[in-house]
Amino acid sequence: YITHAGDTFLRVSGFFLMFAPAGAAYSMDRLIGLWRGRGDSAVRLRSPWAQRMIQIELAIMYFAAFCFKAQGRPWVDGTALFYVFHLDELRRFPLPAWFYDPLVLKLGTWSVLALEFSLGILVWIRDLRYYVLACGLAFHLTIEYSMNIPLFEWDILAAYILFIDAADIARARKRVSALLPGRLFQPKPVPANRAIGASRD
Numbered sequence: 001y002i003t004h005a006g007d008t009f010l011r012v013s014g015f016f017l018m019f020a021p022a023g024a025a026y027s028m029d030r031l032i033g034l035w036r037g038r039g040d041s042a043v044r045l046r047s048p049w050a051q052r053m054i055q056i057e058l059a060i061m062y063f064a065a066f067c068f069k070a071q072g073r074p075w076v077d078g079t080a081l082f083y084v085f086h087l088d089e090l091r092r093f094p095l096p097a098w099f100y101d102p103l104v105l106k107l108g109t110w111s112v113l114a115l116e117f118s119l120g121i122l123v124w125i126r127d128l129r130y131y132v133l134a135c136g137l138a139f140h141l142t143i144e145y146s147m148n149i150p151l152f153e154w155d156i157l158a159a160y161i162l163f164i165d166a167a168d169i170a171r172a173r174k175r176v177s178a179l180l181p182g183r184l185f186q187p188k189p190v191p192a193n194r195a196i197g198a199s200r201d
Contacts, residue, residue: 006155009061013054013159020050026169051162058159063120069113078106085146092148115139123163133160 023029025043033039074080082105085095098104118132137157144153161169 004149004152005061005065006149006152009057009159010151010155012057016050016053016057021046054159055162058156058162059120059123061120061156062116066113066116066120069116075109075113078109081105081109081112087147090147090149093145095146112139129163133163136160 024046030039034041069075069080072080074083082100082102085091085100085105099108115132115135118128119136122128123132137160140153140157143149
């Protein structure tokens with residue numbers, strides 16, 4: 001009763017991360033090493049099997065949620081969100097009054113089903129992926145605002161980056177680096193006496 005799907009997802013993802021080079025690219029330890037002049041700014045390509053397993057795990061979690069909800073009458077008839085947002089023990093910040101309109105609650109309930117199906121199945125279609133992820137981001141931020149389910153949203157949203165193409169991440173990194181002072185991910189020049197293989201003379 002004190003755990004949720006995000007806890008389970010976090011534990012299983014942690015298992016796969018044990019076998020992944022999690023610190024090889026975008027990590028604080030690598031960033032600190034570059035600032036101190038250690039390491040190479042080039043990121044070596046590695047086998048993505050651990051990343052793929054976490055992607056599959058996330059997709060299965062969404063699709064399983066869709067399958068279980070689709071068997072429940074409140075989700076099919078569109079009344080589920082009425083009950084969800086009237087759970088006083090989970091209530092956090094108030095939603096606008098129009099959100100509780102019966103028609104809005106029905107459309108919202110069915111939208112949750114459609115979104116969880118999409119995040120389980122349609123996210124694998126490259127042309128639809130970013131649209132599906134954007135809808136998922138809005139969905140989870142709405143839950144984070146309105147409901148008190150500690151860390152659930154952030155556990156799930158942290159895995160969204162695994163679905164973003166590496167080329168798009170590289171472009172975003174260049175844009176961010178251009179806005180920040182200095183060259184964030186560029187190593188400092190290594191003095192000759194500290195270079196690998198340099199003579200001590």
